[in-house]
Amino acid sequence: HNGITRPKGYRVSWHANPAVEPHHFGQSHPMKPWRLTLTKQLVMAYGMHYAMDLYLTRAATFEEMAEFHKEDYLEFLRQVVPADMEAPEQSDRIASYNIGDDCPIFDGLYNYCSLYAGGTIDAARKLVNNQSEIAINWSGGLHHAKKAEASGFCYVNDIVLGILQLLRHHPRVMYIDIDVHHGDGVEQAFWSTDRVLTVSFHKYDKDNFFPGTGALDSTGPAHPLNPGAHHAINVPLNDGIEDADYLQLFKEVVGSCVETYRPGAIVLQCGADSLGCDRLGCFNLNVTGHGSCVEYVKTFGIPLLVVGGGGYTPRNVSRAWAHETSILIDAADKIDPNIPETVAFRNHFGPDYSLFPPLSEMRRIENKNSKAYLASVVAAVKEQLRYMKG
Numbered sequence: 001h002n003g004i005t006r007p008k009g010y011r012v013s014w015h016a017n018p019a020v021e022p023h024h025f026g027q028s029h030p031m032k033p034w035r036l037t038l039t040k041q042l043v044m045a046y047g048m049h050y051a052m053d054l055y056l057t058r059a060a061t062f063e064e065m066a067e068f069h070k071e072d073y074l075e076f077l078r079q080v081v082p083a084d085m086e087a088p089e090q091s092d093r094i095a096s097y098n099i100g101d102d103c104p105i106f107d108g109l110y111n112y113c114s115l116y117a118g119g120t121i122d123a124a125r126k127l128v129n130n131q132s133e134i135a136i137n138w139s140g141g142l143h144h145a146k147k148a149e150a151s152g153f154c155y156v157n158d159i160v161l162g163i164l165q166l167l168r169h170h171p172r173v174m175y176i177d178i179d180v181h182h183g184d185g186v187e188q189a190f191w192s193t194d195r196v197l198t199v200s201f202h203k204y205d206k207d208n209f210f211p212g213t214g215a216l217d218s219t220g221p222a223h224p225l226n227p228g229a230h231h232a233i234n235v236p237l238n239d240g241i242e243d244a245d246y247l248q249l250f251k252e253v254v255g256s257c258v259e260t261y262r263p264g265a266i267v268l269q270c271g272a273d274s275l276g277c278d279r280l281g282c283f284n285l286n287v288t289g290h291g292s293c294v295e296y297v298k299t300f301g302i303p304l305l306v307v308g309g310g311g312y313t314p315r316n317v318s319r320a321w322a323h324e325t326s327i328l329i330d331a332a333d334k335i336d337p338n339i340p341e342t343v344a345f346r347n348h349f350g351p352d353y354s355l356f357p358p359l360s361e362m363r364r365i366e367n368k369n370s371k372a373y374l375a376s377v378v379a380a381v382k383e384q385l386r387y388m389k390g
């Protein structure tokens with residue numbers, strides 16, 4: 001292996017279960033759990049696994065998932081099978097839980113959900129027990145799931161479950177979401193508490209981009225009796241944002257939030273659909289730009305739970321998450337940008353075989369975010385933080 005050695009003075013734990021990877025959402029569905037296989041192959045080819053504690057995660061129990069989800073919804077997920085999609089007597093329930101093209105019923109659905117949720121819960125517990133300073137679950141990050149409803153490829157909200165674990169020990173937890181979609185499920189779950197500050201960066205177009213929520217002025221119900229008022233921060237963006245602007249915006253927003261809110265733990269959702277060339281996304285971020293956000297969050301030295309999320313061009317998802325793993329173990333400078341000859345599925349990374357292909361050159365989307373617009377967003381967030389100080 002290439003010389004990545006321990007210890008670093010802080011522990012990084014990796015939480016995964018290969019049984020998540022073979023699940024199929026269906027033929028043309030953009031969500032491909034197989035991207036986790038590709039990520040793991042890169043991480044191992046670079047020897048990064050030598051620098052982390054590796055945990056085979058267990059499935060979350062029904063009771064653990066019921067800390068957020070309604071039991072009748074979990075019971076439905078546990079017993080439903082693909083053939084029920086054609087059963088007329090099931091059609092009302094299926095519709096009420098928002099099962100459909102985005103969130104289909106596939107073989108092993110409950111197993112899939114409980115495994116990725118178990119990973120995030122285990123990761124959170126390692127942080128809480130001081131057995132890890134940075135805990136990673138790339139199979140988690142499914143931020144759209146609601147209490148009794150699937151949404152946007154998400155069925156069980158592992159992030160909410162992880163934050164609930166962290167709240168047992170930390171008075172305040174901050175959630176940061178760099179997926180191109182709005183982190184609506186997490187925001188809504190903690191809508192009426194001041195113990196969680198949610199911050200989502202996303203493409204916002206009310207009528208034409210999923211899920212249509214996350215406007216700048218959507219900051220939590222502004223009622224005098226709601227402690228959660230002002231504790232949702234939304235950074236709505238337009239198409240085509242580039243590395244330098246995104247990173248500057250990210251640092252200004254996240255830096256001010258950490259300074260004001262002083263969280264005891266941070267959860268970072270690293271959805272990779274904010275990369276350029278993503279099948280569903282519309283930003284122009286490179287692997288390095290996306291990774292710089294992770295690097296910045298790491299500088300606070302606050303216990304950190306890192307999860308995956310979206311990402312629909314698997315070769316780039318795996319590049320980003322492998323690079324971000326190297327950042328989290330402090331080994332980014334030891335990584336050869338040329339993808340090792342030994343990596344499995346190496347053909348997926350051609351013709352460049354680079355960890356850092358210039359994504360924004362390949363399919364650049366016109367940048368519709370003016371400097372003035374970005375400055376106005378930063379100003380609005382800083383104004384919102386003044387309310388929070390009380």
Ligand code: TV7
Binds near residue numbers: 030179280310311
């Ligand atoms: C976290 N966009 C999840 C992001 C969830 C996005 C959507 C699709 C899509 C679904 C498919 C499919 C697709 C090419 C893309 C309004 C609709 C339009 C379903 C076809 N191809 C995350 C969810 C978003 C399903 N949904 O944040 C099967 O795109 O826009 C919508 C809703 C109604 C339903 N139809 C799409 O990244 C993990 N879905 C092909 C086959």
Ligand code: CA
Binds near residue numbers: 177179180183201202
């Ligand atoms: Ca987001």
Ligand code: ZN
Binds near residue numbers: 179180181273309310
């Ligand atoms: Zn997304």
